[in-house]
Each structure stands twice: as C-alpha cells, then as structure tokens.
Amino acid sequence: MEATPGASVATAIRLISRDKAAAASSTCGPGLASPPWAFDGAALPQYGPGASAADPAPAATPRQGALPSEYLEASDEELEARISAAKSGLGDRVVILGHFYQRDEVVRHADFVGDSFQLAQAAASRPEAEAIVFCGVHFMAETADLLSGPEQAVLLPNLAAGCSMADMADIDSVEECWEQLEAVFRGRETAGAAPVIPVTYMNSSAALKAFCGRHGGIVCTSSNAAAVLAWAFERGQRVLFFPDQHLGRNTAKAMGIPLEAMPMWNPRLPLGGNTEEQLRHSRVLLWNGFCSVHKRFTTDQITAARQQFPGVRVIVHPECPMPVVDAADESGSTDYIRKAIEAAEPGSTFAVGTEINMVRRLAAAHPEHTIFCLDPVICPCSTMYRIHPGYLAWVLEGLVRGEQHNRITVPDDVAAPARTALERMLAVRP
Template sequence: MTASVHDLITLSPKDSCNTKLAAGPWDFDTVPGYGPGSSQADRLPDPVSRPGQLPERYQLMPEPELQERILAAKATLGEELVILGHFYQRDEVIAHADFVGDSFQLANAALSKPEAKTIVFCGVHFMAETADILSAPEQAVILPNLAAGCSMADMADESSVETAWEEICETYGVDPENTLPDAEGKLSILPVTYMNSSAALKAFCGRHGGIVCTSSNASTVLEWAFERAHRVLFFPDQHLGRNTAKAMGVPLEQMPLWNPRKALGGNTAEQLREAKVLLWHGFCSVHRRFTVDQISQARAADPGVKIIVHPECPMPVVDAADAAGSTDAIQKFIAACAPGDRIGVGTEINMVNRLAAQFPDRTIFCLDPVICPCSTMYRIHPGYLAWVLEELVAGEVHNQVSVEPEVSVHAKVALDRMLAAKPKA
C-alpha cells in the first residue's frame, strides 16, 4: 500500500512533494500562499487572507490527549453538534465525523440535522460557506482552521468572472442580466459554477439563472443548463467541465478555454459564437498531477489492473482510465471490485489510503508515487478540532463562517437547483 501522510517525516524529498508537510499546519497559517504541498506554486489572487489561529497549548498536546479531548467535548455537546468530514481529511479527523462524504453528500448532510446548534465542517472554506447558506439562521457553522482555503476556488474570483461575463454577453449581443430567451425559448448562455467556488460566485449564478454542480451531478447539471440555454460558462475547473461535456458528446472544438487575463479569454469572437461550453482556466493541483504515463506504468506492471480517476484529472488521463467519477463514485467502484483485484486510483492520498485499509483483500494504490495530499484540506488538524469544540463547551464560538445575507439569498437559489439535480446512477 502507498505510504500514508503520517509517514512523510521519514520520506526522502523524492518521495514527497514537500517534506514540510510533516510539520504542524499552524506553522504556515500566517504565511502567504496555500502552504506546503501540491498547490504551493498556485497563483494567489489579490488579495487572499484567511489567517488561521491555534493556541500554543493545542500545538504542543500529544495526539492521544487531543483525541480524548475531542471525544469528551463531543459527548458534552451531544445532539447540539454535528461534525461533517470530507473524504480528503486525515484519518484522525475523519474518526470524529458524524457524516463523511463528497461535497454533494455533505451539502445534503448539512440539511439533515436541524436540531444541531453548531455545524463543524472539516473541509475547506467554500464548503463551510455552503453549509452556512443551506443551514438554518440559528445554526452556526465553524471551520476549525480558517486558513483551509482552496486554490482551485481562488482561481475564479468575483471580479474576473463579472468582467468575463460582460465580454461574453457583449459578444453574443445579449443583456448581461440574461433574462430574455430567444425565439427557441432559450437563453444565449448560462453560468455553471463547480461547488469548489466562493459563495459570491454561487450568488452570481443564482442572479443570472445559473446553477452549482458537484463532480457527482455535473452531467445532470449540464443537461439542465442545455435545456435552458445554448451555451454554458463553466468555472472554475476546466477539467471537470471538459470531461463531463465530452462524455455528453460536445466536440472539443466547441469547448474553448477562457483565460481571464486575456481579451475575450484568448479567443476570437467567432470561436465564442461557435462554442457550446466556455471553460474557465482553473484546475485542481492534486488531480493535475496524475498522468497517462502513470497509468501506462501501472498497466505494464499488471495488465489486469483496474484504473479509476477523478474527473478533475486532465482529459487524456480520464480517457486512459477504465472509469472516472466523484469521490463517492470511486468508493463505490472499489467496493464493487472483487477480492484480489488491483486498483490504481487517481485522487487524493488520504482517501486512497483509507480505501486500502477498508478493503484489505484488494490491492489499492495511488497512481502518483509522490505523496501529495490536498495541502489545504491537510490544514484541519485534530488540534484545531479539539480547540473549537472545547471553546463551544465553554460557550465561545470561534472561526465561524458567515455569508452575508445579500450573497446568501442568491447563492441559495443556485444551490437549491444543484440539490434538485440528482446524480445519475
């Protein structure tokens, strides 16, 4: 089985994307950027400031004491607390989650506990924002470490998307308010944002007739959009958009890339008029690491190996794999495999390791030999979880994520459309 993140401290530099990952994440909370790991070279928008904070006593606590404190606080808080954990979280955090899942499942889980006064979201910033939008007004949403952002989400900021939208609508000769259908009863274009985006961009979609998607329901969402519009502006992840639309039969030449730093996104007006899906120039740093060569090497070592990757991987990687799907789909794919099967997986290492432990009768390995967890998910450490829970017991709420009402109301429109767009079986 691939080495776990906890083995990083003993790995040589060639085995890890950054050996600093072995340090406590609090060491990097006040340093500009996303911290050590696979997204360390990502371009930061200006400005991005989500400083984390953790009292020193929690930084120095041994792991067993942190675990005991978390359990004790959970017992005291009882039904007033619900903890949500994304698949990519480290095992020591997932152990305390009441719900574990992908972004679509956790969005639904946030709705399922109306009696909970507090939702602690062990994920990243945009997930906590979504939980706040969907939860009841009296519920508080906490992100244990406010420095847990998402480099992909930050690749599409509100200003850049607004500017792009104005250029696009001018090219198509339509009102930017996007409310008037043509003779066919369709709009010229609809915005679709991936869940991995800010609340402001979800609100942008809500205001302009658009919708949010997850990797679970992306094809359902695109079908919804094409019933209502001739084209889609898909952001921020170009790979999910391209892979999903290609599987639906959209030709690649009708999926131009929109680079927000170039006029018309780097395209001609004719290319935009012929487009079916405009793909924002964004990506996931973890999933961009996977390559066709890695798949070829796995097949050379074992021609019978099964390969499944996340649809945030580049198109050639998805095409070379046996299957592609969301984190939940990957889990179901592996569960359906037979004992003795060898399965190469193209997604985040914490999840791969957890699946390998869950199915010891199968050989499950990460296609990327270099250990690179999602460096921002990795910032949720048991120390932060213990701290925010013990503060709740003391009657103090720390690291609450609150979306402004004028943003929340429009974002909820787009999110409700997403929740109604059920993933395909």
Template sequence: MNVLEAMKRLDDMPENYKTMSINEMEERVRAIKERFGKRLFIPGHHYQKDEVIQFADATGDSLQLAQMAAQNSEAEYIVFCGVHFMAETADILTGDYQKVILPDMRAGCSMADMADIAQVERAWPILQELFAGTILPLTYVNSTAAIKAFVGRHGGATVTSSNAKNMVEWAFKQKERIFFLPDQHLGRNTAYQLGVALDEMAVWDPHTDRLEYKGDIKKVKVILWKGHCSVHENFTVRHIERIRQTKPDMKIIVHPECSWEVVQQADYVGSTKYIIETIQNAPAGSKWAIGTEMNLVSRIIREHPDKEIVSLNPYMCPCFTMNRIDLPHLLWALESLERGIMVNQIAVPPLIEQDASQALARMLALA
C-alpha cells in the same frame, strides 16, 4: 505583507495546542463531543486526515455533508472538517439558528480560489457581447458562495461531479451555450461525454480577460473557466502508461477533475462516491490504480486488504489546504465553543446567500 505572514494572521490558535500529546487531544475531543451531544455535528470530508476523520459524525463529499448538516435539526453547531467553500455551502443550507465553524480559516481550495468574483463580473459582459445573451452559467459546488450567487442571479445552477452530466444537459435545454466555472477539466470531460466536440469548447483566461479559441466562435458551445484542481491535475498520461506497462491487468479509476487526456485513457471515471463504491463492490483479488486525493486512497487501501490498490501517481501528496484541518485545530475550535467563543465562524452575507440558494435549489430540484 507577504503570503506567509498573511496565512499566519489567519491562524490564531494558541501555541499550547501545538505541543499537546495526541492522546490528550483525543481524550479532550471525545469528552467535548459527549458533553455537547446532539447539539454538535462534525461532518468530515473524505480527504481529511485520519486524526480528524475518526471524530466525524458523518463522512462524505462536500454537498452531501452540507445537506446532512441541514437535515440535522438538533445540531446547533456545525464544526465542518473540510475547506472554506464547503463550510459556506453548509451555512447557506442550514437554519439561522445553526452556526458553522471551520477549525482553520487557512483551509481553502485552490480550485475555488481560481475564480474570483471580480474576475467573473468582468468576464460576463464581454462574453455576453460575444455571444449575444445565449449563455447560461453553471458552477461546480467547489466554488465560493459569491460565485454560486452570481450563477444563481443569472438563471444558472450548481453541479457536482456526480450530477454534472444531468446538469449540463439541463443547461443546454435553457440556452444555446454554457459558461462552466471554475474547473475546466470537469466541464470539458462532461461536455465531451455528452457529444460536444473539443473544437466546440473555448477557454476563458481570467488573467488576460480573453477567450482562448481558434476558429469561428459561432461554433462554441461551451466556455470553460481556466481553473483546475491542483491535486487531480497531477495525474498524467505518463502515470497511466507506467501502470499499463508494469501491471497490465490493473484497472485504472480516476476522478473527472483529471485532465481530458487522463480521463480518456482510464478504465473508469467518476466522483469520489463512485470511486469508493466501485472499489467496495470489486471482487477480492482485483487490482486498482486510483487517481484521486492521497488521504482517501490510503484509507481505501487500508479498508480493502483483499485487493491490490495503489495511487496512480506514486508520488502524490495529500491535498495541502484540506490538511490544514488537523487534530489541534479541531480541539481548539471545540474548546473555544465550549467556552462560548465561536472561532472561525463562517457566515455568508444574506444577499449572497439568497442568490447562491437559487443556484443550489435549481440543482437539487433536478436531483
């Protein structure tokens, strides 16, 4: 079976949803939301399409939305408009009586998929032998529940793009070295911000099971997993140079999932929340080039007509996997739910949930 055939098998949505008019779908979703009332909660990630985000009961980043779902004790059903790892986190944090549904199971995350648990389990003993038990694992919340569980079992914690600096500082108080999964760019940018030199960072390649490093490995303080965000890696130094040449008075703000080279040349760097709030608080007439996902950038542009805002990469496309969640899939999930059928329920196995909860709890305790 090829990849396309496998993806089709994951999508069981009936054909009639693909031919329904937008107006009819919107009316049906509104009606279902009204009938369910507080029993239904729809979190929508910032990167979602407008056709979906209009029905979100809350918008935010992945962890924020999962926490909102957990705090919403009246909600029996969480229809998470995001990607798979986000729905997993929501299932971990919510009560047993709450059911989490992902409208389209094909909505994954390329970054999260770059760290497979089998690869991590294979890497760990090799790294332990190289560094004699001096490593603490940290994982970005943009990772699978299995990776979070691995980190939890080994005394580590999760991090977000907002608190990565605090969590890396915490980790260095526990151990001499950290093993950062799965986004090498967030790990590198955060460690560098804290004074760790580039020549004190190594990269673990899960495909060759080898440490990429030249020099005395005793100098290594940070081991970075060789993973990245497919969206944010598409912002380059050349894009920054173009803005500097054509619009020298324009400020550049980027997400820390961008490469180290891009982050070093940007004017501002921060999480999705930081980017949104920075633009909101900027004076009218200010000019901005934003290095993050295109659905969000387009929404920011519409919400701030008093400012000149562009994407740092003029050819940037929205996040492909995030865009799997669309209006037809949302309606299908809701109508199925109303018929007593839970399509695409996300249920993390108890043992994985237990260990992953530890990793999340260690982070939340320091929040």
C-alpha cells in the same frame, strides 16, 4: 524509513521525513512534516505544502490566527483525548463533518464522512445541532451555512483551509467575463434560448453560486455534471463553466461536444483570449482553472500501473486532465470511486487517481483488494491538510465554553441567489 501498511498519510510523512533523501523522492515537499501552524503566520497568504504549494494565493485569502500554546504543545494522544472528551460533552449540540480528503487523525472524529455536497446535506439533516464543525475547506463551510438552519453556526477549524481551484475564479473576474460575453451575444437570443447559461462547480465560492442564481444558472457536482449541462443546454445556446476546466471538458466531451466547440476562457486576456467568431461557435466556455491534486495524474502513471499489475482497474476523478480520463478504465466522483471499490469482487486491483488520504483510507478499509494511488509521490491536498487535530480540539473546547471560533457566515444578499442556484441543481435528476 517506510511507514507500516495502513499508516495514515501524516504518520507516513513523519516517518519518511526522518530520511531527507527518502523524503525528497517520496513526498512533494519537506514542509508536509511540519504542523500547519508553521505556515499560518507567513508574511504572505499561501496554501501551504502539498499539491497546491506552487499556486499563488490571492491577497484576500483568509488568515488563521495563532493557536493557544496548549494546543501547539499537546501530543497526538492528548489532542485525541481532548477532542473525544469535548465531543462527548457537547453531545447532540455539535455535528462534525469530515471530507473524504481529510487526514485520518481528524476524520476519525467525524459524524459524517463524504464529499462536499454530501456533507452539506448531512449538516441540514441535523437541525438539532447548534454547531456544525466542517473539517474541509472554505467553500464547503459556506455551502453548509447556505443549507443549514439560520440558528446553526458553521465553524471551520482553520480559516486558512481554502481551495486553490475555487480561488481561480473570483467574482470580479467572472462578472467582467459576463459583461464581455453580453456585448458579444447581445441580440442573439434564439427562440427564447439565452446566449449563455453560467454553471459553477460546487467547488466555488458562495459569491459565484449567487452569480449563477442571479443569471439563470446552476451549480453542479462531479457526479451530476452531465445532467446539469443537459439542463443548461435546454435553456441556452452555450454554457460558461467554471472554475474547473477539466470537469467541464471531460463531461462535455462524453456528451458528444467536439473539443473545437470548447474554447478556454483566460480571465487575464480580452475575450478570454478568443475571437468573437470562436465564442459564437462555442458550446462550452471553459474557465482556465484546475485542481492541483488531480492535475498531478498522468498517462505515464497509468501505463506504469498496467505494466506492473496486468488487469488493474484504473479509476480516476473527472477533475483529471482529459488524456488521463481517456486512458483510464473509468472516471467518477469520490463517492463513485468508493462505491466501485466496495462492490468489486475480492482480489481486485485498483489504481486510483484521486487524493492520497482517500486512497490510503480505502486501501486500509478493503484489505481484500490491492489499492494504490496512481501518483507514487505522497502529495495531499494542501488546504485539507491545514485542518489539524489541534485546530479541531480548539474549536470543540471553545464550544464547551460557549465560544464560536471561526464561524463562516454567508451574507443574506449572497445567500438568497446562491440557494436558488443550489435548488435548481437539486431539482435535476441524473
């Protein structure tokens, strides 16, 4: 049974899952039809069903405790009403942030919808709010805590909403990499230029942002990565870029840096699997990390879209593999994709390579266009999908009672250098 046009991803998955054969071919996992608390109590940490289902979660992955039964047993309509009532009662004391990739049933309650950095900035713009409820993933809540006021509490409705890509570069592995690079490049400063400048993608832990702050580095987003790399090259001979290899490779390639000057760093191998000569001739060292959502897009999907819809405009996110970005008409951040569709002439056709919740929401908001996801299989971001209306109702009703559930706090010794790296980014103009 198929969902009606404009149905949310969660509704579509429930309808499809009534037919097991259809579910097997139409979604990336049968577990998507289950509520996220079905996975919160698993014996080992896991990202849950969706694009990151096969990614191993670190042992230290935060775990979400059990929700009270009243939220587990509530109907969709009851949760909707309870969220609305709690939000109304809290008024300006709370601000709800919803990421572009969040499920519709949650994002409809958001005061602001955007990408991770836009939402962190939105939180900073509401100093009167006592609590910031971040319907996104863990690193986003950390960034909101860094940029919000000291008296504001940032709450993450489900602690298990992490990010597999962010977890692919942990602070211990990056510090070990840095020690090896220091040994290779010791004494090789040229005219005051540092041998290596660390650049971390926004999709990383506060600890990695702090690492960059302490070592003369900087943070980037998918929309300003080229400007940030230019900033780094003004100060150093090469860049260590983590955690997403694809954003680093696609950005540097567009800047004219040859692929042979962009070796991969595998943290499980000595020198990242490279020779000292390869490292010395490098311009960008790419960490072996990726986004499991954007890794799903392929050139075959683009070919199929062009065959079915001649003249289709293919836009993909720069976290996609390089062959996909090269085969697309254009690439850009989530906000770039949104603006491109909003500005298009009526009757345009778009094949979009980014997370399914955002693509379906854009299609519903722009019936004057034909908009579809390049990947025909419904496979949402596993960790965004861990945020459910039940968790949002629990957090908001807790605030009504004066309780702060799942507060995310960055320690002062991490927060100060992390803010330094973010401030350097804010000073860069694309």
